[in-house]
Amino acid sequence: MTPPEIVFHEVSKFYGEVLGVNGVSFRIPPGITSLVGPNGSGKTTLMNLMAGLIHPDRGDITVRGLSPRDPEHLMRITGYATQYDSAPRGTTGYDFVSTGLLLAGYSTTETAERAWKALERLSMTEAAHRKVAAYSKGMRQRVRLAQAIARDPEVLVLDEPLNGLDPLVRAETIAMFREFASQGRHVVLSSHVLQEVDVISDQVILIANGAIIAEGEIRGVRDEIREHPSQFVIRCRDASRIASLLFEQDHITQIKIHEDRLGLLVMTRNRREFSRALTRISLAGQTIESVVAADENVDALYEYLIGGGR
Amino acid sequence: MNLLRQVWLIARLQLGRVFFSRRSFWIYLLALFPTVIFLVHGIDTKLRRQRWSSRMTSPAALESIREGDTDEEVLNRAGRPINDETYDREWRRGAKKRGRPIMYRYMMYFDGSRRWDLNFEAGLLQNKRSLALVNFEEERQVFAAIFQYFYLRLAIFFGCLGIFMNLFRGEMLDKTLHFWFLVPARREVLLAGKYLAGLIAAVLIFALGASLCFGVILWLQDPVPREAFWRDQGASHLFWYAASAALGCIGYGSVFLAAGLLLRNPIIPAIVILLWESINGLLPAMLQKLSILYYVQSLCPVPAPTPSDAPLLVRLLMAPAEPPSATLAVLGLLGVTALVLWAASRAVRRLEINYGTD
Numbered sequence: 184m185t186p187p188e189i190v191f192h193e194v195s196k197f198y199g200e201v202l203g204v205n206g207v208s209f210r211i212p213p214g215i216t217s218l219v220g221p222n223g224s225g226k227t228t229l230m231n232l233m234a235g236l237i238h239p240d241r242g243d244i245t246v247r248g249l250s251p252r253d254p255e256h257l258m259r260i261t262g263y264a265t266q267y268d269s270a271p272r273g274t275t276g277y278d279f280v281s282t283g284l285l286l287a288g289y290s291t292t293e294t295a296e297r298a299w300k301a302l303e304r305l306s307m308t309e310a311a312h313r314k315v316a317a318y319s320k321g322m323r324q325r326v327r328l329a330q331a332i333a334r335d336p337e338v339l340v341l342d343e344p345l346n347g348l349d350p351l352v353r354a355e356t357i358a359m360f361r362e363f364a365s366q367g368r369h370v371v372l373s374s375h376v377l378q379e380v381d382v383i384s385d386q387v388i389l390i391a392n393g394a395i396i397a398e399g400e401i402r403g404v405r406d407e408i409r410e411h412p413s414q415f416v417i418r419c420r421d422a423s424r425i426a427s428l429l430f431e432q433d434h435i436t437q438i439k440i441h442e443d444r445l446g447l448l449v450m451t452r453n454r455r456e457f458s459r460a461l462t463r464i465s466l467a468g469q470t471i472e473s474v475v476a477a478d479e480n481v482d483a484l485y486e487y488l489i490g491g492g493r
Numbered sequence: 494m495n496l497l498r499q500v501w502l503i504a505r506l507q508l509g510r511v512f513f514s515r516r517s518f519w520i521y522l523l524a525l526f527p528t529v530i531f532l533v534h535g536i537d538t539k540l541r542r543q544r545w546s547s548r549m550t551s552p553a554a555l556e557s558i559r560e561g562d563t564d565e566e567v568l569n570r571a572g573r574p575i576n577d578e579t580y581d582r583e584w585r586r587g588a589k590k591r592g593r594p595i596m597y598r599y600m601m602y603f604d605g606s607r608r609w610d611l612n613f614e615a616g617l618l619q620n621k622r623s624l625a626l627v628n629f630e631e632e633r634q635v636f637a638a639i640f641q642y643f644y645l646r647l648a649i650f651f652g653c654l655g656i657f658m659n660l661f662r663g664e665m666l667d668k669t670l671h672f673w674f675l676v677p678a679r680r681e682v683l684l685a686g687k688y689l690a691g692l693i694a695a696v697l698i699f700a701l702g703a704s705l706c707f708g709v710i711l712w713l714q715d716p717v718p719r720e721a722f723w724r725d726q727g728a729s730h731l732f733w734y735a736a737s738a739a740l741g742c743i744g745y746g747s748v749f750l751a752a753g754l755l756l757r758n759p760i761i762p763a764i765v766i767l768l769w770e771s772i773n774g775l776l777p778a779m780l781q782k783l784s785i786l787y788y789v790q791s792l793c794p795v796p797a798p799t800p801s802d803a804p805l806l807v808r809l810l811m812a813p814a815e816p817p818s819a820t821l822a823v824l825g826l827l828g829v830t831a832l833v834l835w836a837a838s839r840a841v842r843r844l845e846i847n848y849g850t851d
Contacts, residue, residue, distance in 0.1 A: 198847060236671055236846040252842075258677035269672040271664065272510060279672075285502055286676045334677075 187247040188212055189233060189338070189369060194242035196228055203228040204393040207242070211371060211388075215364045217380040218373040219485065220390035226373040227266065229390070230340050233371065234263045246338055247369070259287055262331030266342040268323055270315035276302065276326045277311040280333050287334055301333035302326075304359065306352065320347040328356065332363075339363055341372040345379060357383055389484060397484065404484055411487040412436045412450035414477035415457070420470040422447045428469070432460050448477065499678050503686025504693065511656060511694040516663065520655050523648040524702035527639050531632075531706055535713040542626055545603035548575050552604040555623070558611070562618045564598055567611060574611075576601035606715070629714050629722065636710055637795035640703065640734060645741050645789055646770065649699050653745035654763050656695050658753040660687040661841070671846045680841045688750055688834065695742035700735040707731050730794040737792045740826050744785035747830040751837035754844060788826035791817055 189211040196203035204225040218226040231237045232244055235251030244250070249257045270279045280301055284294040302308050305325040310318065315326060324347045331339055339360070345353050360370045360383060374380045380387065387404060389396040397404040419425050426438045426447055434453035441447060451457040465471050477483070511517065550571045558567055568574075581594040598613040607623045664670040673683050711719050711727065719727075752762035773784040781787045817825060 231846060234675060236674055238843070238845060254674065255677055255679045255682075258675060263675050265671060265675075267668045267671070269669050269675070271669045271672055272514070272667060278506075282506060282672075283676045286499055286678050 187337075188245075189247065189371065190243075190245045191229070191232075192243045194232065194239045194244055196232060196237060196239050202393045203237075204232075204390075207393075207395055209388060209395055209398050211369060211386075213364065213367045213369050214385035215360055215370045215372070215383055217384040217387045218371065218390060219380055219387050220373075220396075224390045225393040226390055227342055228393070229388075230263070230265075230342055230371065230373065233338075233340055234258075234261060258283070259334065260337040261340060262334055262336035262338070263340040264324075264327040264331040264342065264344055266346070268315070269327070270323075272316065274315050275312050276307055276315055276318070276322075276329075279315055279326055280311075280330045283330065284333055297333050297335070298329075301329040304332065305329040305356075321349060321352070324348055325352065332359070336368070338369040339371070341370070343374060344372050345374060353379075387484070401484065411478075412452050413454050413457070414483070415449050415451070416446060416473075416475045416477050417449060417461075418446045418472040420445065420472075425464060425469055425471070428464050428467075429460060432456065496679075496682055499682045500686045500689060503673075503678070503683060504689035507660070507687055507690035508693060511660075511690050514659070514663075516659060517655060517694075520652045520698060523652050524698045525705070526648065527636075527644060528702060528706040528709055530639075531636075531709040531713070535709055538627055538713060545575050545608075546605070548573070548603070549605050550602045550609075552607075555602055555604055555609050558618065558621060560618050560621060563616050564600070564613050564618070565616075567600065567618060571602055574600035574602050627713055627715065629718055632710050632713065633795055634798050636706065637793065638797045639706075640737075641790055641793055641797035644699070644703060645737065645786060645793075648702075649695075649738060649741040650745055650767065650770070651763070652699060653691075653695055653742055654749050654759060657688075657691045657746045657749035658759045660691050660750060660753060661844075662753040662757070662759065665846075674846060680844070681838045684750070684834070684838050684841045688746065691746050691750065692742060695746055696739045699738040699742055703734045703738040704731060707734055726794070733792055733794045737789050740792065740823065741785060741789045743830050744789065744826050747833040747837065748785065751833050751840065754837055754840040782825060783829065785826065785829070788817065788822040788829070791822045792819055 191207050191209050194207045195205050202225075207225075207229070218229060220226050228237065232239055233246055233251060235254050235257055238252065246257060247260060249260065251257055274282075277298060281294050281298040284297050285291075289297065299308065299311075302311050305328050307322065307325050307329055310322055310326075315323060318326065324344070328341070328344060331341065341360075344360075345356065348356060357379070360372070364370050364385065372383075381401065384401070386398065386400050388398040389404065417425065422440045422444050426440055429435050429438060429449060432451075434451050434456045435449060436452060437450040439448040449457070461471065461474060478487075554571050557570060576599070578599045580597050582597055595615050596613075598616075600611040600613070602609040602611070603626075604623075606627075607625050610622045610624070612619050612621075661670065664673070674680070676683075678686075707730070711723070714722070748766060749759075749762070752759070752766075756762055770784055770786045773781055773786050776784075
């Protein structure tokens, strides 16, 4: 049986004459998926489409088989932490978390249990009876996350979820996302903290100007980008000698030798041939201490794909 | 989950916001304004009665006074007046030439229920006029006019505008509407819950406001006529005034709830609907039925008086439409409301959260 997916098929959304997303198609399997792109690229639009806050002008969306036009059922399996303060005026943290539970049909006792559990998970129990309006930025972020996870959803949609969190809570929150993902659920998040996306995500969807530039596992996405040479950092005993040997290969486009003469940055158009060449050089007696890919992270992908749009 | 339970839960969560929002403070002022006016008038009347009661004159003595009596004869018969003012005037009213100064005198008496104004010219009584301190009939007419021209047309109209437009539009401005769109409930249920919250608040505020004002008028009256009126038609009048206010809230509430979903600026629908409601009496019979005022006004127990000296345009605008029967009025209003709410439910299903376009 195929795992339940989030499916976008030829989805377009325009805000008047302003482009939201255009002809977007992709499938998100369970796990942690990050939407990455510059401001205005369409990340929040995709999330809002998933949650039914906006509707596509063209195309179809299903979230684990449910239509976003059916909030009654969709919101039973989906928790969405938006980037806006969504608590109505005068709402306390507890009310904010418990309202959705009550409307989902949980009894008062069960609602209280689930709400406190979610608040506890985000270390928000002490402030639970204070008004959300009086919370700090970090606390608001945490209470939004608590509200999103309170119904124990199968799909967590999180718009910039790590913003404003201190390092300890951030680490705990990431661990929580992993736990959700390990249970076969969807965690879809957007973030500007690229290093974190790199570490957290099972897959990324790179967006620019309302279109999907690339999607999949970060390494897989990197492999798809043929026009940009792959970069490797080599640490060795004799950088000049290895550089001259590598330059004999057609696929090498550029080499930079470090100032300490013990390392070099190599750019190649053929990763496989590069690997073979290194093996030959090593077998010929040159000492190579380490080889590290320098651009298998979202920072580099961003740079290649979006080209200064950040 | 039971839909009605969801509706009630949403309404309950909204009620605090509707009742205690800073934006709704002026709605209480509008609702209580007539009560305050009648209360001030009532307290003033009670105080005057109390003050004048110590120098009361018998009604028989005052009845016996005739035009042409001298001021001394009046003083002998009726005693010292409550108010006695004397002044000279050189010009006689209507005279072309300046003549000898004429002595004018004004005396005021109180017989326990009526005040008597006596005007003398050159020591002789020129005219005598009595005025009941509390005129129940007149006050009921004044209340009918205030209820229909101020309460229904302005207070409830703008009160509902403030309450119901804010239910969705206010939350869009606060960027909190998506909180409600992200709960596991149908949009129609959300609409019904919000409408119910607005309705509970508006009906409580305005039906209570109207009842309170009616109560103040009754409190002003002497016990005997008050009890007679209450037994005869008072309870029925109170019911219909409260019902008219409540039905006004039901009708205008639905209209402004829908307007809040469809339009960004509340001023435009307010002006258009106010204009439409104002010219209702001038419209063809078919179009009159598409007005809240048409139904609500016909339920009022006392027809509002139209001042004969008012300009023609004002009289035309104040003229009520041909009234339907009470049953037809209630059914018609509920029908119009259902139609508007159905349109609102279509709009809320299509409504999108657009405060961010990242």
